Structure formats: C-alpha cells, structure tokens
Amino acid sequence: MIHRPTVVEVDHAALAHNVEALRAVSGGAALCAVVKADGYGHGMVEVARTALDAGASWLAVATVEEAQRLRAAGIDAPTLLLSEPPADEAAAVVDAGVRPAVYTSRFGAALDAAAKRAQTRVAVHLKADTGMHRVGVPPDRWDELLDAVAGWGSLDVEALWTHLARADEPDADTTPQQLAAFEDFTAAARDRGVAAPLRHAANSAATLVWPDARLDLVRTGIAMYGLSPSPEVDAADHGLRPALTLRTRVSFSKRIEAGASVSYGHRWSAPSDGWLATLPIGYADGVPRLLSNRGEVLIGGGRRPIAGSVCMDQILVWCGDDEVAIGDEAVLLGAQGPDRIRVEDWAAHAETITYEIVTNLADRRVPRRHVGTG
Ligand SMILES: *Cc1c(COP(=O)(O)O)cnc(C)c1O
Numbered sequence: 001m002i003h004r005p006t007v008v009e010v011d012h013a014a015l016a017h018n019v020e021a022l023r024a025v026s027g028g029a030a031l032c033a034v035v036k037a038d039g040y041g042h043g044m045v046e047v048a049r050t051a052l053d054a055g056a057s058w059l060a061v062a063t064v065e066e067a068q069r070l071r072a073a074g075i076d077a078p079t080l081l082l083s084e085p086p087a088d089e090a091a092a093v094v095d096a097g098v099r100p101a102v103y104t105s106r107f108g109a110a111l112d113a114a115a116k117r118a119q120t121r122v123a124v125h126l127k128a129d130t131g132m133h134r135v136g137v138p139p140d141r142w143d144e145l146l147d148a149v150a151g152w153g154s155l156d157v158e159a160l161w162t163h164l165a166r167a168d169e170p171d172a173d174t175t176p177q178q179l180a181a182f183e184d185f186t187a188a189a190r191d192r193g194v195a196a197p198l199r200h201a202a203n204s205a206a207t208l209v210w211p212d213a214r215l216d217l218v219r220t221g222i223a224m225y226g227l228s229p230s231p232e233v234d235a236a237d238h239g240l241r242p243a244l245t246l247r248t249r250v251s252f253s254k255r256i257e258a259g260a261s262v263s264y265g266h267r268w269s270a271p272s273d274g275w276l277a278t279l280p281i282g283y284a285d286g287v288p289r290l291l292s293n294r295g296e297v298l299i300g301g302g303r304r305p306i307a308g309s310v311c312m313d314q315i316l317v318w319c320g321d322d323e324v325a326i327g328d329e330a331v332l333l334g335a336q337g338p339d340r341i342r343v344e345d346w347a348a349h350a351e352t353i354t355y356e357i358v359t360n361l362a363d364r365r366v367p368r369r370h371v372g373t374g
Pocket of ligand 1: 034036082163202203204205219220221222223229
C-alpha cells in the first residue's frame with residue numbers, strides 16, 4: 001500500500017534505447033550492463049532484464065549479495081563480480097555462479113579449492129592495477145599472480161582487465177598511459193602462458209570517448225541510465241536519454257507576505273507577497289541538503305526555486321504570483337512539459353557526481369514505478 005505521492009519512475013524504453021546506442025558506439029564489443037547499487041537506484045533486477053533484452057550480454061555487480069539477488073530472480077546471464085570478496089566467501093561465489101575479479105593469489109587459491117569441492121569450474125577475470133591504485137594486482141606482483149594461475153586446476157581465466165581512473169576527462173594523458181600498461185600486463189600473461197579470450201578496460205566514459213579502450217567488452221553503468229559520467233562527457237551529447245523521473249505532489253500551500261522567512265534557520269525570505277508550496281520529500285529521500293536555496297522544482301510548467309533549508313521529509317518551493325493547490329504535480333528530476341531538471345543539475349548544486357545523486361534514491365523510502373517495459 002503506497003500512501004505517499006512521492007515516486008521514482010523508471011523509463012525502460014529509455015534504458016533500452018541507451019543500451020542500443022552504447023552497443024552501436026562500441027563496435028563489436030560485448031556490452032556488460034553494470035547494475036550494482038540496485039541498478040544505480042533504478043532497480044537492479046528490472047534494469048538487468050531490460051538491458052539483456054536490449055542487447056547486453058553481461059551483467060556486473062559489486063557484491064555477492066547482489067549476484068544472489070539476480071539469481072533468485074531467475075537471471076542467469078554471465079555476471080562479473082567487480083571486486084574480490086573476502087576469501088571465506090569463495091564458496092558463495094561458486095554457488096552464485098558469478099565470474100569474479102581475481103587479483104590476489106590468496107583469493108585465487110580459496111576460489112580454486114571451493115570450485116574443486118563443488119566439482120565445478122569457475123571462470124575468473126584477472127584484474128591488473130594499471131594506475132587507479134584501488135583494486136587489482138600491482139605491476140610488481142604481476143608475475144607472481146600469473147605464475148599462480150597454473151596451480152588453479154578448477155579455474156579458467158576468461159579475461160584480463162583493468163579500470164581507468166580518469167576516462168571521464170577527454171584530455172587526461174593517464175588514460176593512454178594506463179592502456180599502455182594494460183598492454184604490458186597482456187604481454188606478461190602471454191609470456192607466462194596465460195591465455196584469456198577476453199580483455200576489457202572501459203567504463204561508460206571510456207566507451208564514449210576513448211575508442212582504444214573498448215576492446216572485447218565494455219562495462220557501462222552511468223551512461224546506460226542516460227546520465228553523464230562528468231560535465232565534460234555529457235550523456236545528452238551522445239544521444240543518451242535519462243531514464244529516471246522523481247515526482248511528488250504538493251502537500252500544502254499558502255500565501256505568505258513579503259519578508260516572511262521560511263524553513264529551518266530562516267535562511268530564505270519571500271521577495272514579495274506570493275504562493276509557497278510544501279512538498280513531501282526531503283533529504284531522507286535523497287534530496288541533497290545542498291539544494292537548500294539552490295535547487296529548482298517544476299510545478300505548473302514553471303521552474304520554481306527551493307526556498308530555504310531542505311528538511312528531512314519536506315521542502316518548500318516559492319511559486320510567486322502563481323497559485324498552487326494541494327495535489328498539484330511537482331517534478332524534482334525529469335520533464336514536466338517542455339522543461340526538464342537533470343540529475344546533472346542536482347550534481348552541480350550538490351557539488352557531487354550524478355552517480356551519488358541516483359544511488360541515494362534507494363527504494364528504502366521512495367517507491368519505484370517501472371514504465372515502458374516490454
Ligand atoms: C562501477 C564500475 C563500472 C561502471 O562505471 P560507469 O562509469 O558507471 O560506467 C565499471 N567498472 C568498474 C570496475 C566499476 O567499479
């Protein structure tokens with residue numbers, strides 16, 4: 001039973017369009033739909049189904065739990081686990097039938113033992129650190145890890161891969177440097193007799209602006225949702241369409257007098273007599289508090305400023321001379337008539353990236369509605 005009018009709407013026609021557009025740009029590379037963090041706040045299982053229908057052939061997740069949720073929903077497409085879990089989770093990895101990143105001999109050995117116990121084989125993706133310095137085997141341990149592979153009788157190396165630190169900066173020279181280091185890793189693997197059918201390096205930004213990174217498979221997250229990896233790599237410039245709309249309805253409205261101060265701290269005062277709307281959504285729903293006195297909302301076809309502090313469950317919106325009534329639709333993200341508020345706008349106001357905005361719209365509080373499916 002849903003009592004609040006606040007809802008995230010996910011447009012699956014936009015998701016499918018974006019998958020097709022990304023496939024077109026990446027040539028022959030396989031498309032791996034990154035659905036971690038509940039599909040970047042869009043709903044992991046629903047996004048996975050649409051992406052696979054639209055031409056993705058792989059999925060990627062951050063945790064074993066996410067992979068288990070996909071399997072429980074009956075989705076058995078090849079699924080990449082982007083980081084090693086603790087070694088004592090190896091049996092769960094085997095059980096979920098995921099293809100994990102491997103970059104330590106400790107985890108590789110634990111996984112091999114778990115695969116043997118389960119009398120099965122596990123495909124692994126050997127991850128090299130080529131300059132991001134987050135996870136991945138560092139260059140001084142490449143040979144040690146590659147030598148260990150020969151002892152793992154129940155593992156198959158399916159891919160060599162790496163991750164780029166600055167692919168969202170079209171001029172960063174670290175990207176060619178990382179790709180060159182990845183060639184070195186590939187050569188080291190060949191020298192040690194480790195053959196892998198696949199190589200991959202590209203996230204969304206690299207898929208869009210670094211052709212040399214596309215290789216055999218691209219791991220696209222943010223662009224599939226129609227959102228920009230950075231201000232310099234704008235999703236709209238690449239024909240991608242945002243899939244998410246966040247809307248609610250006016251829960252209260254009234255006229256206030258010129259000079260009246262509103263919300264916690266009285267940090268905003270009315271410039272004239274006029275209408276003030278209350279919306280039942282706040283920072284506990286994922287509206288950044290940095291939108292206080294900065295953000296805008298679409299009501300009645302117009303852009304209206306957020307007045308004063310964003311509260312936990314509510315915000316106030318200045319509508320000036322335009323009368324607003326309880327029940328009027330308010331769009332916080334997405335289009336109302338010809339106008340649109342972008343996730344990118346919020347990210348700029350909140351001094352963050354699109355990724356953080358949408359992953360904070362988790363459905364723990366705001367229900368999701370899926371439209372445009374099938
Ligand atoms: C999250 C993630 C991706 C997807 O990145 P986007 O910028 O959203 O496309 C790809 N690869 C790795 C290793 C990741 O952690």
